[in-house]
Amino acid sequence: MTIHVKDSKAGYGLRLEGEAGIEDAIELREALVAGLGSGRGLNVHLGAMTRADVTVLQLLWVARREASHGGTAFRIEGEVRPEIRSAFEEVGLDTFVAEAAHMVEAQ
Amino acid sequence: MSRAAKGDAATVDKYKQAFQEEAREILVELEATLLELNGDRENADLVGQAFRALHTIKGSGAMFGFTEVAAFTHNVENAFDEVRNGRLEASEQLINLALAALDHIEAMLDQAVGRGLADVPAATKILEQLRDLTGKEGLGSGVPHERRNSVLAEIAGVEDGKPAEWKICFAPGPDMMSNGTDPLLLMRELKQLGTLQVTVKTDAVPAMKDLNPQCCYLRWEMALTTAATIEAIRDVFIFAEDACELSIEQQGAMAAEEVIENVGEQPGQFRRRAEDHVGSASNIRVPTVKLDQFVDLVGELVTVQARLAEIASRLDDSDVASVSEEVERLTSALRENSMSIRMLPIRATFERFRRLIHDLAHELGKEVELTIEGADTELDKTVIDQLNDPLMHLIRNSMDHGIELPGERIAAGKRATAKIHLAARHAGACVLISVSDDGRGIDVAAVRQRGVERGLIAADAQLEESEIFQLIFEAGFSTAAQVTDLSGRGVGMDVVRRRVESLRGSIDIASKAGAGTDVSLRLPLTLAIIDGLLVDVGEAYFVLPVASILECIELTREDVMNANGKHVVNVRGEIIPYIRLKDFFRMRIDEREREQIMVVATDHGRFGFVVDQVIGDHQTVIKNLGKFYRNVQVISGATILGNGAVALVLDPSRLVQEVIRSVLSNSGLEKSQSNPWQIEERGTQREMLQ
Numbered sequence: 001m002t003i004h005v006k007d008s009k010a011g012y013g014l015r016l017e018g019e020a021g022i023e024d025a026i027e028l029r030e031a032l033v034a035g036l037g038s039g040r041g042l043n044v045h046l047g048a049m050t051r052a053d054v055t056v057l058q059l060l061w062v063a064r065r066e067a068s069h070g071g072t073a074f075r076i077e078g079e080v081r082p083e084i085r086s087a088f089e090e091v092g093l094d095t096f097v098a099e100a101a102h103m104v105e106a107q
Numbered sequence: 108m109s110r111a112a113k114g115d116a117a118t119v120d121k122y123k124q125a126f127q128e129e130a131r132e133i134l135v136e137l138e139a140t141l142l143e144l145n146g147d148r149e150n151a152d153l154v155g156q157a158f159r160a161l162h163t164i165k166g167s168g169a170m171f172g173f174t175e176v177a178a179f180t181h182n183v184e185n186a187f188d189e190v191r192n193g194r195l196e197a198s199e200q201l202i203n204l205a206l207a208a209l210d211h212i213e214a215m216l217d218q219a220v221g222r223g224l225a226d227v228p229a230a231t232k233i234l235e236q237l238r239d240l241t242g243k244e245g246l247g248s249g250v251p252h253e254r255r256n257s258v259l260a261e262i263a264g265v266e267d268g269k270p271a272e273w274k275i276c277f278a279p280g281p282d283m284m285s286n287g288t289d290p291l292l293l294m295r296e297l298k299q300l301g302t303l304q305v306t307v308k309t310d311a312v313p314a315m316k317d318l319n320p321q322c323c324y325l326r327w328e329m330a331l332t333t334a335a336t337i338e339a340i341r342d343v344f345i346f347a348e349d350a351c352e353l354s355i356e357q358q359g360a361m362a363a364e365e366v367i368e369n370v371g372e373q374p375g376q377f378r379r380r381a382e383d384h385v386g387s388a389s390n391i392r393v394p395t396v397k398l399d400q401f402v403d404l405v406g407e408l409v410t411v412q413a414r415l416a417e418i419a420s421r422l423d424d425s426d427v428a429s430v431s432e433e434v435e436r437l438t439s440a441l442r443e444n445s446m447s448i449r450m451l452p453i454r455a456t457f458e459r460f461r462r463l464i465h466d467l468a469h470e471l472g473k474e475v476e477l478t479i480e481g482a483d484t485e486l487d488k489t490v491i492d493q494l495n496d497p498l499m500h501l502i503r504n505s506m507d508h509g510i511e512l513p514g515e516r517i518a519a520g521k522r523a524t525a526k527i528h529l530a531a532r533h534a535g536a537c538v539l540i541s542v543s544d545d546g547r548g549i550d551v552a553a554v555r556q557r558g559v560e561r562g563l564i565a566a567d568a569q570l571e572e573s574e575i576f577q578l579i580f581e582a583g584f585s586t587a588a589q590v591t592d593l594s595g596r597g598v599g600m601d602v603v604r605r606r607v608e609s610l611r612g613s614i615d616i617a618s619k620a621g622a623g624t625d626v627s628l629r630l631p632l633t634l635a636i637i638d639g640l641l642v643d644v645g646e647a648y649f650v651l652p653v654a655s656i657l658e659c660i661e662l663t664r665e666d667v668m669n670a671n672g673k674h675v676v677n678v679r680g681e682i683i684p685y686i687r688l689k690d691f692f693r694m695r696i697d698e699r700e701r702e703q704i705m706v707v708a709t710d711h712g713r714f715g716f717v718v719d720q721v722i723g724d725h726q727t728v729i730k731n732l733g734k735f736y737r738n739v740q741v742i743s744g745a746t747i748l749g750n751g752a753v754a755l756v757l758d759p760s761r762l763v764q765e766v767i768r769s770v771l772s773n774s775g776l777e778k779s780q781s782n783p784w785q786i787e788e789r790g791t792q793r794e795m796l797q
Contacts, residue, residue, distance in 0.1 A: 022284050025320035033315055053289045054279075054323050062315050090294050092307030092327060 001049070003031050011041040011073065019051040025059060032063040042067055047078020052087050061093055125346050126171040127216055128392070133160050134209050135455065141202050141209075142461045148197045157205070158187040164212065166342045170296070176215050182234055183208045186241050201240055203469075206462065208233050270301060270334045271357055277344075278326040278352040285321055286391060288347045294329070296343045301333025330358075349391070395488065398449060405438075405445040406636060406728035410747050412438040413726070417749030442636055442726060451491050453540070454482035457529045459495070460502055464527060467506045474513050474524040475506065484531035486538050490630055493610055494540070497603040501542040501626050502527065504600070509546030509624050519621065521545065537612075537654070543625035549618040551575055557584065576616035580604040611743055611758060613710050629710070639727035639746070641754060642705065642718040644688045645696035648754035650727050650746060651716065655707050655759050659721055662702045676704060676715060685715030686766055688757075709760040711767065716759070729756055741765050 001020040006013035012035040020028065035042035042063065052060075067074035080097055088096045137160040144153040161184035168177035183205055189195035211233060214225040275297070279290055297303050308326040318324070331340065340355055347353075412434050419431035457479045468475040486494075505527055513523035528543045551572055558564045558578040578584055582601040607614045612630035631637075639650035658678075662685075666676055675684050685704050689696055704715035729744040741762040742755050 022321050029315065029318070029320040036315070053284070054291050054325065055284055055321055057291075058312065058323060058325055059318075059320055061309070062312060062318060065309075065312075066315050087291055090298070090305065091291055091325065092305040 001028075003027060005031060005034075007038065009040070011043045011075070012038040013043045013045065013077075015045040015048065015078075017048040020049055020056040021051070021053045022055045025055040028056060028059050032059060036063060036066055036070065036072060039072070041073030041075065043075045043077050045077040046080045046084060049084055050081065052084055054091060057088060057091055057093055057096075061096055064096065122346070123171050123173075123219075125392075126167050126173065127220065129167065129345070130164050130176075130216060131213070133164055134213055135459070136160060138206065138209055138462050139458050141205050142465055144197055145199065145202045145465070151191075154187060154190050154197060158184060158191050161187060162338065163342070163345075166339060167345060170342060173215075173219060176212060176219075179208070179215065179230060179234075180212060182237050185243060186237050189241050189243075195241060198240075200236075204233055204236050204240070206465075208237075270332050273331045273333065273337075273340060274354075274356045274358050275329040275331055275340070276327070276352070276354045277329065279323040279347075280350045280352070281319070281322050282391070283347060283350040284323050286350055288350065290323060290325070290327070293343055293347060294327075297329065297331055297340070300335040300339060300343070301331055303332075304330040398488075402445050402449060402636075405442055409438055409442055409636060409726045409728050410749075413747075413749035414751075415749070439726060446487075446636060449488050450485035451488050452483045452485050453491060453494075453531050453538075454479075456491055456494055456498065457482050457531070460498065460529065463499065463502060464506065467503070471506060472512060473506065473510055475510060476524050476526050478526060478528045479530075480528065481531040484533060484538060486531075486630065490538075490610055493606060494628075494630075497606045497628070498529075498540075498542060500600065500603045505542060505544045505546065505624065509544045509548070511547050515547075519547075537629050537631055540628045540630065541625055543623060545623040548620040548622055548624055549576065549579070549616070550620065551618075554578055573615065573617070576618065579616065580614065608740075613760060615710075637727050637729065637756075639725045639756065640705070641722040641725040641748070642703070643720055643722060644692075644718050645694050647692070647694065648722075648748060648752055649688060649718065650725055650754050650756045651705055651707065651759060652756075653724070655709070657706045657708055657713065660704050660706065660715075662704045662715075662717060664698075664700060678706065681713075683713050683715050685717050686762065687717040689717075691762070691766065707759040709763045711760065711763045714759070714763050716757075716762075725754075727754075727756060 001024040002017040003024075004013075004015040004017065006015070014031050014035055016028070032042070032044075035044075044060065044063070064074045066072075076097055085097055088094055137157060140153055140156045140160065144150060144157065147153065161180055165177045165180040165184055168174070168180060186195065186201060186205070190197050190201070195201070207229070211225060211230045214223065217223050218225045277290070277293075279288075283290070294303065294305060306328045308328065309324075311326060312318070312324040333340070337355060337357070341348075344351070344353055412431075415431050415434055419427045422428075461477055464475050464477050467473075510525040510527070511519065511521075516525060517523055526545045528541070530539075530541045530543070532539050555564070555570070555575050555578075558575065558581075559566050561581070561584065563578055563581055563584075564570065580600050580603070584600065604614055607628055607630070610630055612628055614629075615627045616624065617627070618624040638653040640653050640656055642649050642651065660676070660678060662676060670676065674686070675682050677683075683704075683706060688694075699719060702717050702719060703721050704717050705721070706713055706715050725746075725748075727746045729746060731744055732739065732742065741758055743758045744756045745753050746756055748754055
């Protein structure tokens with residue numbers, strides 16, 4: 001997976017591209033921690049992510065939880081591919097994508 | 108996307124490979140079960156074990172796309188189901204058919220990875236014979252597709268009957284993800300069995316800062332509605348069982364009887380078993396290549412530690428010395444630990460021969476019982492891997508030449524059933540492995556006669572029995588009047604000796620006419636790192652294995668004078684011959700006033716090796732000398748010392764053997780010059796002159 005970082009006034013943007021698995025988990029956590037710590041909200045673009053294992057799904061879920069607890073905006077960007085949406089659903093995190101969108105609206 | 112496809116394919120390959128490995132292990136266990144069943148036909152536990160093993164291969168095979176394996180195994184499993192239900196007898200014919208079927212399953216597994224081709228006509232014959240036995244139509248290639256597909260669907264885990272609801276609680280352990288198991292894939296597999304509702308538990312997921320991103324903290328409760336058996340559900344977790352907490356319980360009215368009948372254990376029992384796995388030290392599967400790399404790295408660390416110790420000794424700094432000692436202690440512990448990881452019990456190697464003996468006995472019309480002793484004796488994996496062929500040769504020889512036909516045995520006052528005994532035990536830094544039988548023994552006179560005919564010994568040579576037996580290990584040596592498919596061509600025993608010697612081992616034969624033969628292999632415990640004693644001679648360093656050293660004594664000029672030029676020394680009344688390493692290696696160095704003799708136990712008795720001085724203990728990482736020196740038998744390898752110098756690791760037994768050989772071949776020279784040890788021409792027997 002490739003992680004593209006875009007830090008701007010509009011927020012801290014991460015674009016995840018390609019297959020994301022356990023081998024990317026450490027790098028992804030670092031990127032998410034940086035985004036959450038930026039204080040400008042975290043935008044995660046999932047449109048180009050083609051595969052995710054449970055470690056990646058879990059990290060994204062934790063990032064959303066921390067953003068929610070800290071009052072930081074957390075936004076899912078891009079059209080989430082069906083296989084990624086399905087992966088969230090299959091492990092029981094089916095509300096993740098919808099709730100992330102809802103969080104942005106609520107901010 | 109192509110990367111995604113590649114990733115999925117890699118995952119599938121990994122599962123297929125895991126299935127291959129598991130299936131082969133199950134086949135080994137199943138073979139042992141069948142052979143045990145052959146001697147205890149009424150044993151319902153063994154029948155159950157065989158059935159469950161076949162069921163697992165079938166179910167997992169279907170799940171991972173090995174449909175032919177699954178379909179074929181289904182037939183054998185059906186037969187054992189009939190036995191389980193008392194409708195069929197566990198006859199010798201069925202057991203032999205099942206054994207043949209195992210061979211075919213293994214061949215199919217080999218074929219799947221591009222190794223050879225499975226014998227389809229033979230498989231068809233097995234299926235026909237199974238059909239004749241059970242009276243049931245098999246699942247061979249002649250069966251209509253519809254019927255075949257429906258049975259294969261059943262094999263995949265969905266059986267006829269009402270769907271039941273199952274509650275599955277699943278909590279991955281901390282290492283599960285890093286071991287390559289993704290819960291997502293398990294859930295996808297479960298979904299294929301029926302309707303799945305997944306509830307995720309997130310309460311154990313820590314904050315981002317405390318979270319190990321490569322661990323899964325999520326837990327799940329799942330409701331599965333399926334007609335599949337508990338075993339099919341359990342099979343989904345077959346490769347994750349050791350790395351998770353898992354419980355599977357049937358909900359609602361208990362169809363427990365059915366469950367018990369199907370899998371032989373209640374859901375609760377399975378839960379406890381899964382919990383036991385979690386509570387106890389779990390096992391992980393590690394590719395041997397990684398293990399070898401690990402041991403290599405430990406070897407490098409040992410070498411670096413030796414350098415550190417050497418530098419610390421020069422610096423005279425107490426802090427550095429203290430750290431160096433601590434590193435030495437840890438390195439030593441790590442070395443022992445890494446070596447122990449490589450150690451495997453010899454049980455699997457021994458047990459594998461049950462089948463060989465069973466088949467050969469059948470073929471030769473002999474009755475043979477195998478007994479095993481010391482199966483838990485552990486040896487380095489590399490040594491074990493190399494042992495299979497030599498042991499097979501020895502057993503084949505024993506079966507073919509040693510063991511008599513039942514009639515002959517009875518006429519000789521023996522039991523009709525012969526015995527082959529495989530034994531293993533530790534002896535210092537070595538393991539002794541013996542293959543013995545109670546057959547007719549070796550005809551010493553015939554071996555001697557053949558040796559004379561082949562020009563290996565003189566007609567009037569005075570040889571001890573053990574020396575005559577050593578002729579058997581000469582290339583092409585055979586006394587067999589008849590060459591059979593098994594042995595008698597004289598090919599094999601020389602290969603056995605070469606293989607054993609390549610492992611730095613030795614081989615001996617003892618035999619008594621009419622009573623049997625015992626072949627003993629002495630093998631080193633490990634090949635990679637040994638405890639050595641570092642010595643020097645002139646500017647050269649040598650390492651001797653500590654395990655073979657008995658004591659170290661001083662040799663003075665006076666001692667040498669008192670021995671009248673003979674290379675012997677009196678050690679508390681015992682005369683011990685010695686070899687000067689500087690002479691053996693033709694090193695031009697001056698005589699010293701005082702030298703050291705390392706008294707060493709060898710295959711040829713006690714010998715002394717004279718060195719200049721003993722430097723001390725040394726953890727010796729043995730490196731091969733390379734192709735150019737591979738024929739230098741007296742040296743096991745080399746090791747790098749802390750100061751960067753190279754020390755040669757000596758093989759004491761080989762060195763003594765080489766000296767004896769060279770003495771015997773120099774018989775034309777002046778005796779006092781060529782033979783200071785007084786080794787007589789009748790071999791290893793030594794007579795000391797005083």
